[in-house]
Amino acid sequence: MRWSLLALAVGALAKDNDETTTDTITSASSTITGSSASLNWSDASTITNGSVYVPSGTYLTYTSVVTLGNGDHSTxxxxxxxxxxxxxxxxxxxxxxxxxxxxxxxxxxxxxxxxxxxxxxxxxxxxxxxxxxxxxxxxxxxxxxCMRNYSNITNVAAHNSPFVVPGNAASNQALGVTDQLNDGIRMLQFQTHNKSGEIHLCHTSCDILDAGTLEAYLTKVYQWMLKNPYNVVTFMMGNGDYLPPSAFVDPIEKSGLKSLIYTPTKVPMTLDDWPTLSEMILHNQRAVFFMDYQANETAVPWIMDEFSQMWETPFSPTNPAFPCTAQRPPGLSRKDALNRMYMANHNLNLQLNFGSLSLLIPNTADMVETNSADVNTSGSLGKMAANCTAKWDRPPNFLLVDYYNYGKPNGSVFEVAAEMNNVTWNGKCCGSKSAAAHMSVASVSTMALVAAGVQFVLSVF
Incomplete structure (x- = not known):
């Protein structure tokens, strides 16, 4: 029981790993070899038998361009x-x-x-x-x-979209995926893990928070997309167990989303390569899938490698200044960064140190200020978006946030996106019910779990 409580209090564990490897992808027409660097996943730590295990992923740099198949669409x-x-x-x-x-x-x-x-x-x-x-x-x-390229729009992204469990401190959202989409969320980000041969949506470990199967979650999204045919939805899949992309094909197909899949014309895609939203909608290719690690577009072309198409600012940040630097993939030149989409990670965490353990947990206490649109508020999403726009000469493509429905006013994350897109937000938000009780319970649970974690760590060390 004490292990479970500590695990639930753990948001992440950050360490460095400078190991380098070489990846080779072979297709019927091409072989691409690139260098990649192994790095820890800072939001996927587990504790096994009293020791800390930090999984690591690799980043592939393409040295040539591969033309991909055109998918299955003819409607x-x-x-x-x-x-x-x-x-x-x-x-x-x-x-x-x-x-x-x-x-x-x-x-x-x-x-x-x-x-x-x-x-x-x-x-x-x-x-x-x-x-x-x-x-x-x-x-x-x-x-x-409608006539803007997919790569020329700022979208609000729900960090760990499926993790909506009242009373569980590992939750990142208060409203379910249907409410998220109704409110305007257009990127759904989540972690996946293998549980008894099935892909589940779990926060760090399925012992901490298990939001069910990937197939069930995607089925809800598919049902929403059928009712809303003029919308393009992006999926950012965290492959925590480094499964091959083929493992994701079955749940995606069974959910129905395969009929709406967007297949890129080549890899990697630069900013100018992306189609307009109207083209994607008219060709019924409205579900855009990315995977952070282990994607192989020559094998499954419609599950795209995230880090060859976009970059990210610091992940699971604890710095309320939210620096707009390119962290992943590491070593990216400014020239290459300017030719890719990018995601601004704006989910603030607290770092707690227990002996040799460094723990990250979501900072719910400052959520209203963190999601604020006020460009003069320190640590606000509005200020970070403005800073990123000035630094990179264009706005972020994705604004990754926790508890998107909170802000100043509630839903102000959409006001920030509208400002970046030079459109007017309608001011409507959020969801079909109030989530204040969930936020309160989550905050109290976090404190209780941290206390339990301290007790456990002291007993171990």
Missing amino acids: VVSSSLSGNATTTGNQTILTTSSNSLTVLVGSGGTTTISNNSMNATATHASTSSTPTQTNTTPCNGYSEF
């Missing part, structure tokens, strides 16, 4: 285009054999997109110079986003 989603339309549930599917489609986009332009058999390589053929009609259908909540 277009729409409720207004002409053609042979069929309806499945709440989704309208349009198939066409014509050479082009005319789509209403953005603030009024009419764009023709070449058909190219409806594969992932569709490109703009022409754009009218005179706006003819205003698009009233928003893409990811805003009509202004």
Whole structure:
């Protein structure tokens, strides 16, 4: 029992590992060899038999570009285009054999997109110079986003999205995934672990917090996406047990999301390589999957390697100044960083030291200030986003936050994203119920668990 209490109090353990390795990926057409550096995962520590185990992952640097397959898609989603339309549930599917489609986009332009058999390589053929009609259908909540590249939008990301367990200090969110998506979350980040041959969503260890199977969680997201066909959702999978990407194919397919998968045209993807949201929506490729470690895009092209497509600011930060430096992958040059998407980690933690153990737990006490949109508030999301924009000449693509519904005002994380996107937030948030009780219980539980952890550590050392 005392072991479980200590494990629940442990948010992370940070140590350095300078070991280097070499990775080789082989496909039918190419072999890519790159250097990679082994580094600890600072949010995936476990304690076994009184000793600390810190898993480590590798980062691959591609020395050449690989052209990937175009996926399984041959349909277009729409409720207004002409053609042979069929309806499945709440989704309208349009198939066409014509050479082009005319789509209403953005603030009024009419764009023709070449058909190219409806594969992932569709490109703009022409754009009218005179706006003819205003698009009233928003893409990811805003009509202004329809003609923007996927890589040119700032999204709010839910850190450890599935971890919504009242009274459990390992929780990171107060509202479930359906509420998250309804409120405007467009990246879902989570940790996965192997439990008896099934992939579960567990915080550090399934003994600490087990939010159920990956398949069940993704099924909920799929059901939401069917009802909301003009939305692109990104999934950031933490592969805590370093499973091969093939292990994730079955739960993704069984959830239904495989029918909505986006398959990139190549690896790595630079900023200019990403399609517009309207292209992704029209081709029904609206579910974008990334994996932090062990991705192999020549084997499973639609589970993308995170760190060859984007970089991250310091992970599980304890510094309330939230420096906007590139931490992962390590050693990234500014030139390369400027040509990739990036994620700003803005989930503040407390560091506690027990003997030789260094523990990180979520700092719920300062959550309102941490998620604030006020650029003059120290440690606020608004200030970090502004600093990142100034430092890198463009806003972050993803703002990773805990308890997204808290802020100043509640839901102010969406106000920050709207500011970065140069659009106006509607001010609506958050969820179908109040989560104040959950936050209170989580904070009290954290203190109790830390106390129990101290007692346990003292008894061991």
